[in-house]
Amino acid sequence: MNSWLNPTLEKLTLRYVIVALFFLFVVGVEGCLMRVDLCNIPLHKYEEFFAMMTAHPVVGIYGWAYIAVMGAFYYLVPKLLNRNLHSVRLAMIGLVIHMLGVIVAWSACFFLHYAPLYTIYWPLPVNWNIFPPSGALTFTLGLALIEFSILLFIFNIFSTILRGSEGNGGSIKGFIIAAFNLDKIASLINRKNKFLNGGSRPPVFIVSVMRGSIDAVINALILIMAGLLILIYSIYAIIGVNLSTQLINPLIYKNVYWWGLDMVADGDVLIWTAGVLYLMAPLLANRPLYGENIVRYVILADLIISMGVWSHHLLSDTPQPALLRLISGQFITWGEYVTMGLSFFAALKTLWLARPLKMNIPLKFMLGGILGFMLGGVSGLIQANYALNVFLHNTQWVIGTHAHMMLLAGLSTLIFAVIYTLLPSLTGKELISMKLSNTHFMLWMIGSIGMSLSLGFAGIAGMLRRNLYHGITLYIPYMYAAIIFAVVMALGYLSFIINIVKTYGIRTILKILIF
Structure with missing residues (x-):
């Protein structure tokens, strides 16, 4: 043991x-x-x-x-x-x-x-x-x-990052200051300011991990708080006492909860994704990340923006103050498209400057992931509009063209890019079939994008999410299309699993898990 x-x-x-x-x-x-x-x-x-x-x-x-x-x-x-x-x-x-x-x-x-x-x-x-x-x-x-x-x-990762930073930059404070270029910002404001003295600058991937971890901690604490409330209510209900729902102000609760919950999507998913791009693009291109110094400012800006975007989840919630819906739900939310757009540009420009590039499997999945994020991001930009959200809120558009597109065509595709990149280093052995890897890529991309768009078109037609429509045939063509594309995506996943099993064997996989 x-x-x-x-x-x-x-x-x-x-x-x-x-x-x-x-x-x-x-x-x-x-x-x-x-x-x-x-x-x-x-x-x-x-x-x-x-x-x-x-x-x-x-x-x-x-x-x-x-x-x-x-x-x-x-x-x-x-x-x-x-x-x-x-x-x-x-x-x-x-x-x-x-x-x-x-x-x-x-x-x-x-x-x-x-x-x-x-x-x-x-x-x-x-x-x-x-x-x-x-x-x-x-x-x-x-x-x-x-x-x-x-x-x-988060504790384990931060302890790894910060341990030994004193020897590289004088102090942990100096390490963090240098990571986000805070010393340079301070010097621009006041050239005589010596308070912020940065040390050596860690790689931008490490900076993005640190920055995303801040959102992860906030998200975890808020969800624990919400879970504690449900726990208290459920315990009382089990013993036969129903607590009043008026004990907590619903408007305050919703805002606090969505502020914390949104850190998963707009903090962890986006900035950890950007961090992977900051790492993979130079690795695949065999050259430094384009605009690395600017990227540090982008990461810092994204941290600030992520603290103020939660209200886009409440755009159609009429008790929510209108000014908050407009400023937080629409305008500040749009700021994330600037930071992510700059991240994509830095990665793609890095690859462009290194051409001609060999289109290997990790690169294909990385580019596919960027495409997925762009498609999901555009749909999010459309629904993060004060007027359009009235029509799109709580429809299949939100969960399909935005959420599933971001999570399947975007995030999951990029995760596969990382897995394909790391497997030879982790196992000392390349995957046995290039054909199966290419099949995985093609079927996964076609399936994930096709399914997400099918759901999105159903949403435009008026189909609500979190609903069943037994006896109603209006949305069936969209759902048939969605399930066909879902099967295509599943076949892509199966191609990957077959490739893994053929390369390493079931016995080896079980040994890794058990011994």
Whole structure:
């Protein structure tokens, strides 16, 4: 057991990747099953469908994306800084806790049919005839385990980054100041200002990891707070006492909650993604990142902007102050398109200056990921409009053309780019079939973009999200298209898994997990 908790850095990352790929399989099955229901083929009872919908984002975001990203960062950060990970044992304990959290939250939905949909955000699940208190209690426990493991990850990564920084820049403060070019900003304001004295500048990938971790901590703390409230309400409900919903101001709660929750999408997903681009583009181009010094300012600007964009989730929420909806929900939100656009430009310009480039598999997935983010970003820009949001809010447009496009065609594609890049270093062996790798890329891109657009067109036609339309045929063509593209995407995933198994063998994969 002691040796299992202290694997090599390579084995640690491979374990994270294997677990993440399993959860991607689970979330894919869930998505296909729900899509069949939306094709007017009722596979599930109402409570089962909505319970699955509640579990779906937990498994997809925390089970697949977070675990894959954490595994990659546990390998890349120490390697790039040429130092040991602060604690491999802590990383393994974090993986176990995170897996447990996802499984417990999923079990609350699967076995106890906990299906509050988005009422987990507000109001609290007060209708205990529909949402069993035991389900709320179990779901909250799973959520707490997930967020605790994320805090462990942030502590481990920051301890790795900051350990030894005194020797490179005089102090931890100097290291952080130099990372974001705060010393240069101070010197521009006042050339005689010696208060901010930076040390050596860490790579921009490390800076983006640090910056994204700030949002991750905020998100974890806010979700723990929300979970604690649900926990209190559910415990009281179990003992037969229903607490008044008037104990908490709903408008204040919504704003605090969405401020924290939005850090996942507009903080972690975007800036950690940008960080991967800052690392992969120079690696694939074999040249420095274009505009690296400017990129540090971009990362700092994105940190500031991410603190003020939450209200785009409340654009159609009429109690929300109109000025806040306009400034935060629309104008500040648009600022993120500037920072991400500059990040894409820096990566693409780096590749352009290195041409001719060999179009290998990691590069294909990296470019595909950028395309996915651009498509999802444009749809987000459209819906982050004070007027258009009235028509698009709570439709399949939001969850399809924006969310699924960003998470599948964008984030997931980029995660695969990292996996393809790291596998030879982690295992000492290239994947055996280039044909299967190319098949994976083509089917994944066609499937993820096609499915997302199908949902988006259904939303434009008026189809709401978080709804079933049994007996209504208006949206069936869009749903048939969506499920066909989902199957195409699944075949791409299967191509990747077959390639993995053919290259390394089931026995080797099991040894990595167990021994």
